[in-house]
Amino acid sequence: MSRFYLIRHGETLWNKEFKYQGQSDIPLSDTGRLQALKLSERLKAQKIDGVYSSDLQRAMETARIISVPHELEVFPAREMRELSFGKWEGCTFDEINEKWPGEMERWRKDPYNERPEGGENLSELCERVSIFLKAAANKHPEKNILIVTHAGPIRALLSVILNLHYDLFWKFKISNASITVVEYDGKEELARSSAYVVAVNDTYHLYI
Secondary structure, three states: OEEEEEEEOOOOHHHHOOEOOOOOOOOOOHHHHHHHHHHHHHHOOOOOOEEEEOOOHHHHHHHHHHHHHHOOOEEEOHHHOOOOOHHHOOOEHHHHHHHOOOHHHHHHHOOOOOOOOOOOOHHHHHHHHHHHHHHHHHHOOOOEEEEEEOHHHHHHHHHHHHOOOHHHHHHOOOOOOOEEEEEEOOOOOHHHOOOEEEEEEEOHHHHO
């Protein structure tokens, strides 16, 4: 099986302000860059055969910092972008409820089918990240592949592997600069595969 290191990008100012980022192209904060350096140190001795990243700058910058010791090119992958929150992006939870009363409540009741105006639903997110992981597993059999992405795509992959009801989607804590590891051979669709979850939300490197 291929082993995938799923990395959430480092912190941004919008993360600190609890704003929905989605596919808005927000850069890392100084703290986020420091987190990426700690990730790089943590993973420098790990054999990595390839590096992919969401094409949003907060992920790409994290990936480039991590990949320096490995001297590997970072390949952008639009499929691994965060869930698009459409018109909600740049707003906090309270601001969304104030500007568009009832919309957040409807979405939270059925996020696999409902979507913010101009955004995506969870079904669409799960489908695109699952397709990408299957392609990557087939392209890199028995390799160690690092993918820098966002909390949403990581939760989506875990939910598909474990066949979880959508109510459990948000139960995974995926911190900035965390490491989640899965193994997958790409022979079957992810939802029907023998993929394994090896580790979730490992942040040990941020505290040493």
